[in-house]
Amino acid sequence: MDSVEDFRTGFRSWLERELSGGFASLRGKGGPGREHEAFAERLEWERHMAAHGWTCVGWPEEHGGRGASLAQQIAFHEEYALADAPARVNHIGEQLLGPTLIAFGTEEQKARFLEPIRRVEELWCQGYSEPGAGSDLAGVRTRAALSEDGTEWIVDGQKTWTSLAHEAQWCFVIARTEPGSRRHAGLSYLLVPLDQPGVEVRPIVQLTGTSEFNEVFFDGARTAASHVVGAVGDGWRTAMATLGFERGISTVGQQIGFRRELTDLIALAEQNGAIGAPLLRDRLARAWTGLRTMEANARRGVDPSVAKLYWATWHRDLGELAMDIRGAASMLAEGEPYELDAWQRLFLFSRADTIYAGSDEIQRNIIAERLLGLPKEVRA
Structure with a gap:
């Protein structure tokens, strides 16, 4: 296996060479609140990465990955972010579902789904x-039942805040498969194709004016009986494993994006004189030390709920700080009808950081009950 530095140098050189020509214009494109930017071109770029073996680098070699170590994966995400490469379109398939299938999937499922994810041929939500x-998945009401001949699951229900469902071909769905079951019991983790009768995707217009999130309605949608990951009725365990992958090593690249935002904000404060205000200067200093703490936590493998709560709150506060540094100008749109600048988009979209992927309230409950051993929340 290559050393971490050899791995880093190889990927950096590849990015410098390949993120040029027709792909050069993609630098900085996409990201939270801007997923609509150059989507088709970013998809082409990611398929180009796949053709050269630079997708799914942390997957085992037998499943098409590079078997990269934790340190190598950190280097990969750091170099990708430092190159200002475009936001990934296949994050959900590569970083969430893929590792889940490797850990819990059948050999048939791995053979069917992993390679199309690696090649970026099928996108997932x-x-x-x-x-x-929302964040309390134990309250799921979407239901699924086997068809009379036992060959298919029939799914009915509604999902919301489903990122990129309007671009995806497949969705991994948590559904209640045991009638009368409650809370964590009786749930199953199903793989459901979206391009079929009985599935309707409705984009949700966000504060930023874009529509990254969607509502998805299932009305008699079908998927093969074999498309359940893990045991039937044990979907909670599989779902929690996916959340662990979601809050894992891929957040390193996210934090480099945070670092770039903070560096640019400090430059703005110096330019417009806001750096001279003691309270704003103090908040910038706190943001910087908070970012370094976040980076250290990612490397030492802090509990996923602690990490999610920390970065979501930090990023929301950065958006508020950006508005205060910009002052009155932050209240004016760039143009008609609703053209936002980067700081306004950061402020508005970062409000969602404390909600999606597990709200702050739910993360605090998890930390209190599972890590600190405090009494469980009283439920009606």
């Missing part, structure tokens, strides 16, 4: 949250 069951 995550069917967890529902109206009335």
Whole structure:
């Protein structure tokens, strides 16, 4: 296996060579609140990465990956972010579903789904949250039942805040497969194709004016009986494993994006004189030390709920700080009808950071009950 530095140098050189020509214009494209930017071109770029063996680098070699070590994966995400490469379009398949299938999937499922994910031929979305069951997945009401001949699952229900469902071909869905079951019991983790009768995707217009999130309605949608990951009725365990992967090593690249935002904000404060205000200067210093703490936590493998709570709150606060540093100008749109600048988009979209992928309230409950051993929340 290559050393970490050889791995880093090889990927950096590849990015310098390949992120040029027709792909050069993609630098900095995409990201939270900007997923609509150059989507087709970013998809082409990621397929180019796949053709050269630079997708799924942390997967085992037998499943098409490079078997990269933890340190090598950190180097990969750091170099990708430092190159200002475009936001990934296949994050959900590569970083969430793929590792879940490797850990819990059958050999048939691995053979069917892993290679199309690696080649970026099939995109995935995550069917967890529902109206009335957002971060509290134990309240899921979407249901699935086997057809009379036992060959298919028939799915009925609604999911919401489903990132990139309008671009995806498949969705991994948490559904209640045992009638009368409650809370964590009786749930199953199903792989459901979206391009079929009985599935409707409705984009949700966000504060930023874009529509990264969607509602997904299932009305008699079908998937093969074999498309359940893990044991039937034991979907909670599989779903929690996926959340662990979601909050794992891939957040290193995210933090480099945070670092770039903070560096640019400090430059703005120096330019417009806001750096001279003691309170704003103090908040910038706190943001910097908070970022370094976040980076250290990622490397030492802090509990996923602690990490999610920390970075979400930090990023939301950065958006608020950006508005205060910009002052009155932050209230004016760049143009008609609703053209936002980067700082306004950061402020508005980062409000969602404390909600998606597990709200702050739910993360605090998990930390209190599972890490600190405090009494469980009283439920009606």
